[in-house]
Amino acid sequence: MEAQIGAKQSDFVVLVNISTEKWPPRHRTYFGSLEVRSPEPGEPYAITAIRGCNGVIDMGDKRTMDIRITAREIADDIAREINSDSGEGSFHGVFVAAGEAPTEAELADARRRLEEFQRRLVAAADLEWERTKNPMFITDLERRAARQLGLEKPWLYDPKPLAECPVCAEKIKHGVAVCRSCGAILDREKAAQYGLLPAGRRERQRNQEPQSTAGIEAGK
Ligand SMILES: [Zn+2]
Numbered sequence: 333m334e335a336q337i338g339a340k341q342s343d344f345v346v347l348v349n350i351s352t353e354k355w356p357p358r359h360r361t362y363f364g365s366l367e368v369r370s371p372e373p374g375e376p377y378a379i380t381a382i383r384g385c386n387g388v389i390d391m392g393d394k395r396t397m398d399i400r401i402t403a404r405e406i407a408d409d410i411a412r413e414i415n416s417d418s419g420e421g422s423f424h425g426v427f428v429a430a431g432e433a434p435t436e437a438e439l440a441d442a443r444r445r446l447e448e449f450q451r452r453l454v455a456a457a458d459l460e461w462e463r464t465k466n467p468m469f470i471t472d473l474e475r476r477a478a479r480q481l482g483l484e485k486p487w488l489y490d491p492k493p494l495a496e497c498p499v500c501a502e503k504i505k506h507g508v509a510v511c512r513s514c515g516a517i518l519d520r521e522k523a524a525q526y527g528l529l530p531a532g533r534r535e536r537q538r539n540q541e542p543q544s545t546a547g548i549e550a551g552k
Contacts, residue, residue, distance in 0.1 A: 343384035345403040347411060348434045350377045350442050351425030353476075358410050362387035362401055368410065368426065377434060382407040404428065418473055423449040450477035454485070461487045 349370055357365045363385050369378035384403040388396050407428040414426045425446045429438055457474035461467075470487045478485050494503040502513035509522035523529045 343403045344432075345382050345407045346429040346432060346434070347380045347382050347407045347426065348377050348429050348438070348442070349380070349426045350439065351446060353424060355414055358413065360406070360409075363406070366410065368414065377439060379429075379433070382410070421449070421452075447481070450481050453477040454481065454483060457485070457487055461485075 347368060349368055352370055352373075354370050355368055357367045359365050366380070366382075369380045371378040382403045384406065385401055387399050387401050389399055391397055411426045411428055415423050417424060423445045425442055427434075427438065427442050429435070434442075453471075453474045454477050457470050457478070460469045467487050467489070475488055478488055495506050496502070497504050497511040497513060497516060497518070499516040500511060500514035502511065504511055504513070504518075507519070507522075509519040509526065510517055510528055517523045517529065520529065
């Protein structure tokens with residue numbers, strides 16, 4: 333999708349994106365909304381054409397002033413906004429080509445900068461993991477960086493969210509037979525298999541719904 337903004341055919345630059353990440357449209361009062369294209373699978377990059385446009389500055393007092401905003405200014409502004417999204421020195425693979433199409437050197441430079449940034453994210457995640465062994469402290473951005481670099485990391489996967497005991501509402505692991513907190517039997521079959529079901533109650537509870545079983549267990 334090519335962004336058509338402003339008039340002046342000659343004032344035109346190309347915004348290049350080498351990352352498959354998708355960003356929400358950019359908004360500016362002087363051109364409205366602009367979507368920066370991301371490469372489709374198999375495409376090395378995507379380009380978004382940017383044209384200069386005329387803006388109006390409200391001086392107050394019903395006075396306005398027309399200003400010309402060049403394509404280069406708009407493209408630089410958008411590239412800066414996207415790239416700096418993740419703090420100091422971040423880079424997300426967007427740059428303004430000097431010509432009408434990116435050169436091999438420009439693309440190689442962008443790929444190097446993107447990889448450098450991703451390696452920094454992975455190093456930060458490694459350090460965090462070493463300290464805490466807690467996957468909660470690993471950001472989505474760090475996980476994405478590791479995947480894009482094709483790295484296997486112990487912190488790459490989201491921890492299985494905990495379940496809640498229906499009786500005491502304590503956080504428990506999925507698939508446990510007996511609640512550690514209140515002793516409710518949550519999986520009869522498994523509990524019986526490991527001899528955790530009190531012998532005398534097996535008969536009595538056979539025909540009951542799991543919910544009422546849990547209720548009885550809680551009230552004992
Ligand atoms: Zn419980």
